[in-house]
Amino acid sequence: xxxxxxxxxxxxxxxxxxxxxxxxxxxxxxxxxxxxxxxxxxxxxxxxxxxxxxxxxxxxxxxxxxxxxxxxxxxxxxxxxxxxxxxxxxxxxxxxxxxxxxxxxxxxxxxxxxxxxxxxxxxxxxxxxxxxxxxxxxxxxxxxxxxxxxxxxxxxxxxxxxxxxxxxxxxxxxxxxxxxxxxxxxxxxxxxxxxxxxxxxxxxxxxxxxxxxxxxxxxxxxxxxxxxxxxxxxxxxxxxxxxxxxxxxxxxxxxxxxxxxxxxxxxxxxxxxxxxxxxxxxxxxxxxxxxxxxxxxxxxxxxxxxxxxxxxx
Numbered sequence: 001x002x003x004x005x006x007x008x009x010x011x012x013x014x015x016x017x018x019x020x021x022x023x024x025x026x027x028x029x030x031x032x033x034x035x036x037x038x039x040x041x042x043x044x045x046x047x048x049x050x051x052x053x054x055x056x057x058x059x060x061x062x063x064x065x066x067x068x069x070x071x072x073x074x075x076x077x078x079x080x081x082x083x084x085x086x087x088x089x090x091x092x093x094x095x096x097x098x099x100x101x102x103x104x105x106x107x108x109x110x111x112x113x114x115x116x117x118x119x120x121x122x123x124x125x126x127x128x129x130x131x132x133x134x135x136x137x138x139x140x141x142x143x144x145x146x147x148x149x150x151x152x153x154x155x156x157x158x159x160x161x162x163x164x165x166x167x168x169x170x171x172x173x174x175x176x177x178x179x180x181x182x183x184x185x186x187x188x189x190x191x192x193x194x195x196x197x198x199x200x201x202x203x204x205x206x207x208x209x210x211x212x213x214x215x216x217x218x219x220x221x222x223x224x225x226x227x228x229x230x231x232x233x234x235x236x237x238x239x240x241x242x243x244x245x246x247x248x249x250x251x252x253x254x255x256x257x258x259x260x261x262x263x264x265x266x267x268x269x270x271x272x273x274x275x276x277x278x279x280x281x282x283x284x285x286x287x288x289x290x291x292x293x294x295x296x297x298x299x300x301x302x303x304x305x306x307x308x309x310x311x312x313x
Contacts, residue, residue: 002225003027005067007053007100008074009046010037012177012184013115013169013217017071019043020218029065031058032074036178054096062103069225070104071113072097079120082142083267093145101156111163113224114153117146118168118234119209119273129210129238129276132168132231139270150232157230165228167220170236170275174214174295175302186211186296189247190303193256203265205244210236210274213290213298223284236275237288249296 004021008014009030015037021028028046031053042048047065051057053074062070075093076082082089097114104112120143122130138144153164177187192199212235220235244260251258280286 001025001027002069003029003065003067004069004071004225005029005031005062005065006046006071006073007031007058008037008072008115010034010039010042010048011073012037012174013172013214014071014073015041015043015176016174016214016218017073017221018046020222021071022046024222029061029067031061036077041176052096054092054099059099059103062100062107062109066107068110069113070100070109070111071221072100073115075115076142079140079142079269080266082140082145086141089141089145093142094148097149098152101152101162105156105160105162109162111165111225111229112153112156113221114149114164114166116150116166116168116232117143118170118236118275119270121147121168122273124270125272125274128240128272129236129274130234131276132234132279154230163229165224165230166232167217167224168232168234168275169217170210170212170234170273172214172217173211174299176214177299179303185243186246186250186299187303189250190254190296190300191307193250193254193258194300194303194307196256198261199247199251199258200261200263201243201247202263205247205260205262206242207265207269208240208242208272208274210239211241211246211292211295212236212288213295216288216290219289220280220284220286223286227285228283231279231283233280233283234275234277235280235286236277237292238274238277239292240272240274241292246296249293250300253297253300
């Protein structure tokens with residue numbers, strides 16, 4: 001059993017990680033400000049602290065719980081919001097992370113797991129799929145913040161012996177993703193199509209992403225508890241899928257008859273993104289298991305039930 005503190009553990013990815021850690025027999029504390037997470041997604045067996053990740057309360061939680069591992073998922077996750085307000089993004093994503101690293105250093109934390117970003121970190125790619133040696137040239141403050149924290153992780157390892165693994169996620173989708181706001185095109189399309197509302201494809205829809213199911217992301221987090229020390233590792237499928245294809249899959253699976261409607265493209269987003277996963281296979285023993293069509297079907301089922309039971313998100 002390992003004591004694990006999960007920041008953002010009420011959110012989309014973090015709550016799935018918390019569920020899996022509890023199921024595996026670990027002792028879990030969740031820290032979340034519920035700005036986008038939901039308390040009902042926190043597993044009953046986990047302790048819960050309501051606070052901002054950069055706050056005194058979060059530091060005190062590390063001091064009292066004394067985790068062996070910190071799994072850091074709390075973040076400002078909206079790429080477009082980071083473009084609109086880079087200072088706010090850095091306040092949460094860089095300074096909040098540094099404060100957490102300081103708390104980890106001062107309280108005997110063994111390892112720091114960090115939810116990083118491959119797509120946002122590499123920016124406009126030179127090769128497809130991109131491996132971990134690809135140049136880091138983020139085109140958004142969000143991506144710049146993620147890469148900055150990775151540099152701090154390396155510093156804390158070199159200076160203080162704090163072990164880490166940074167998981168560079170591709171585009172994660174699945175149940176519990178928030179359909180409100182700008183992040184998560186799968187969740188946005190799924191809810192709007194099921195409700196009979198208009199789902200708008202940004203730009204020409206030919207931009208590509210590497211879509212990885214949240215259940216596969218969870219397995220990577222569990223593997224990284226004991227593996228991948230001192231590494232930044234891509235967690236993706238190695239497959240490019242354009243947004244038009246995702247829309248058509250979801251439209252057909254949902255039974256919608258909506259024709260494609262295209263809106264303006266968005267700033268701060270790269271044209272193509274796809275991550276090689278050979279390092280994850282070798283270092284973590286991880287490989288994606290969920291097909292895109294099956295993952296989209298499961299995500300639609302989640303939203304279908306959510307709408308049926310609550311009538312709203």
